Amino acid sequence: MITLLDYGAGNVRSVINAIEKLGERITVAKTGRDILDAEKLVFPGVGNFGNMMRILRQKQFVEPLVDYLSSGRPFLGICVGMQALFAGSDEAPDERGLCILPGRVKRFDVALAVPHIGWNGISAQQPTDLFYGLQGDEKFYFVHSYHVVADDPAVTLTTTDYGVPFVSAIQKDNIQATQFHPEKSGASGLTVLENFIRKDRRLAIPGKCPSQTRLAKRIIACLDVRANDRGDLVVTKGDQYDVREDGNVRNLGKPVELAGRYFEEGADEVTFLNITGFRDFPLEDMPMIQVLKETSRNVFVPLTIGGGIRDFTDKNGRTYTALQVAAEYFRSGADKVSIGSDAVDVVEAVLKSGQQTGKSAIEQISHVYGNQAVVISIDPRRVYVDSPDQTPHATIETAIPGPQGQRYCWFQCTVKGGREGRDVDAVTLARTCEQLGAGEILLNCIDRDGTNTGFDIELINAVKQAVSIPVIASSGAGCEAHFAEVFEHTDVESALAAGIFHRREVLISAVKAYLKGKVEIRL
Ligand code: 1PR
Numbered sequence: 001m002i003t004l005l006d007y008g009a010g011n012v013r014s015v016i017n018a019i020e021k022l023g024e025r026i027t028v029a030k031t032g033r034d035i036l037d038a039e040k041l042v043f044p045g046v047g048n049f050g051n052m053m054r055i056l057r058q059k060q061f062v063e064p065l066v067d068y069l070s071s072g073r074p075f076l077g078i079c080v081g082m083q084a085l086f087a088g089s090d091e092a093p094d095e096r097g098l099c100i101l102p103g104r105v106k107r108f109d110v111a112l113a114v115p116h117i118g119w120n121g122i123s124a125q126q127p128t129d130l131f132y133g134l135q136g137d138e139k140f141y142f143v144h145s146y147h148v149v150a151d152d153p154a155v156t157l158t159t160t161d162y163g164v165p166f167v168s169a170i171q172k173d174n175i176q177a178t179q180f181h182p183e184k185s186g187a188s189g190l191t192v193l194e195n196f197i198r199k200d201r202r203l204a205i206p207g208k209c210p211s212q213t214r215l216a217k218r219i220i221a222c223l224d225v226r227a228n229d230r231g232d233l234v235v236t237k238g239d240q241y242d243v244r245e246d247g248n249v250r251n252l253g254k255p256v257e258l259a260g261r262y263f264e265e266g267a268d269e270v271t272f273l274n275i276t277g278f279r280d281f282p283l284e285d286m287p288m289i290q291v292l293k294e295t296s297r298n299v300f301v302p303l304t305i306g307g308g309i310r311d312f313t314d315k316n317g318r319t320y321t322a323l324q325v326a327a328e329y330f331r332s333g334a335d336k337v338s339i340g341s342d343a344v345d346v347v348e349a350v351l352k353s354g355q356q357t358g359k360s361a362i363e364q365i366s367h368v369y370g371n372q373a374v375v376i377s378i379d380p381r382r383v384y385v386d387s388p389d390q391t392p393h394a395t396i397e398t399a400i401p402g403p404q405g406q407r408y409c410w411f412q413c414t415v416k417g418g419r420e421g422r423d424v425d426a427v428t429l430a431r432t433c434e435q436l437g438a439g440e441i442l443l444n445c446i447d448r449d450g451t452n453t454g455f456d457i458e459l460i461n462a463v464k465q466a467v468s469i470p471v472i473a474s475s476g477a478g479c480e481a482h483f484a485e486v487f488e489h490t491d492v493e494s495a496l497a498a499g500i501f502h503r504r505e506v507l508i509s510a511v512k513a514y515l516k517g518k519v520e521i522r523l
Helices: 013-021 032-036 049-058 062-069 186-198 255-265 286-298 322-331 341-353 361-369 426-436 457-464 480-489 508-515
Strands: 002-004 026-028 040-045 075-079 103-107 116-120 140-144 146-150 156-162 164-172 175-178 218-227 233-236 269-274 303-306 336-339 374-378 380-385 395-397 408-415 420-425 440-443 471-474 494-497
Touching: 002 013, 013 026, 013 040, 013 186, 013 286, 032 062, 040 186, 049 062, 116 156, 140 186, 146 164, 218 255, 218 286, 218 471, 218 508, 233 255, 233 286, 255 269, 255 286, 255 508, 269 286, 286 303, 286 322, 303 374, 322 336, 322 361, 336 341, 336 361, 341 361, 341 374, 341 408, 341 420, 341 426, 361 374, 361 426, 374 426, 380 420, 408 426, 408 457, 420 426, 426 440, 426 457, 440 457, 457 471, 457 480, 480 494, 480 508
Parallel strands: 002 026, 002 040, 040 075, 075 175, 218 269, 218 494, 269 303, 303 336, 336 374, 374 440, 440 471, 471 494
Antiparallel strands: 103 146, 116 140, 156 164, 164 175, 218 233, 380 408, 395 408, 408 420
8 A cells, every 4th residue: 555645736546547657556645544554555746846845834744754864764756846855946945844854955057958847768877676677768757946955965766868968866765756757758657666666576676777868859749729619629630720510510539538548659748628628617627627537537738727727706706716727727637738818818918017916826826836837828910011120029031931921020919719809919928937947838820830831930030049847849740751850940849730640640659659769859
């Protein structure tokens, strides 16, 4: 029996699902006594270090946890659950950690996008039972802005490189912990969890660990979901956001089934966009939450969900905050939430007042769940001008002239699935959202969506150069070569596609086979 320490601030459902999938029973610790009585304890930490330590103290979990750690019984910390073992973190300098191991947690100070999001390798430094059955060249899913700096090198189990080498797993006696998420790392991650559960494996150092690891470019499958005219929840796909064909909503499959297929085919991440979320409030749209719950039972890669994340007052006058909506999504198995229309509203308000209120969905969700949990989905469309002085917006000189031969354009943000254009450009939006606390940009493009003509490289470069958080290129992929092109001509960390995957025109495995040897990918 595994005991899970859940302090209530993130997606622990995935850990529960992964452990149950491996045939083990799991119980959630509700009291300090439950922690003390555990046979094997798993502590997945998510979000902000300070928030985690505060809740652990409020719940009076700190003392039992420290006692458990010195009991000699097996312990597996995950992500912030590993960071908690050290003295403290730059993320919350006033909060004391558990002080089990000497060292601190520091923010990445590298010339790369932060958070470090995606699949990276490990380089094992000592024998362990945790990696039994692995070759050593597998990749695992990371998502964090802070990393452990251990004072005692003997506790380092693995290192990973991201601008600098950092400690990506530790091991000391009964204590094992990983900065990466085994529960989100596909088959390799499940192997790590199984080794922890069984605890009968022999110690070894996997033979094929690289001396230097590399972050893989991610290939993401996106499922636009909505109810069709008969009320069935379907995966649909638009042409430049128009999802109707002969008057009917296109139906390309069932959300849970398709997500499962993409996991099997090697997707590095799966994104669900509830594309009518702007008018149907998600907490009344339970099927979408059900989709997430069912998907996360069998899909062990990160899941993002977007659509309708905003404050909302229902017909009975009851008010829900965006944070509550996000919380429900996280509880149901989401790792990240994606905010579209609401981000445009917030940025407009910030630009107008010159002030951040601290109350926006972006600020509140990132404060509780961490920046890495907040993705901004941008739906821009080109607006052509003859010269940059015709608009106050960030323009580019374009190689794709407008209908009247215009050589400049800006990228207008839209809301409500492209139905309404706003007076803010994608570059300003992305930059402002980063300041507000967003951890990643999902950059769609209405002009390219569903066209199969390739990604809009100009748009992507304009936005990518304006931010220091990771960017997902989206819209327009029509063949394997388009993925190589976007990685060659831009610095994006990942590329997303929908139509070609849904229609099986190109399989995710084929994209990866094509990219192999050209860019770093997870095979
Ligand atoms: O505004 O917070 O409620 O979120 C709504 C979300 O739904 C937004 O993220 C918005 O992008 C999305 N959305 C709304 N309407 C549509 C539509 O298509 N009518 N889909 C829509 C946006 C774009 C991508 C698509 C890529 C790749 N979809 O999801 O998957 O363009 O497609 P391709 O590879 O086939 O070219 P809120």
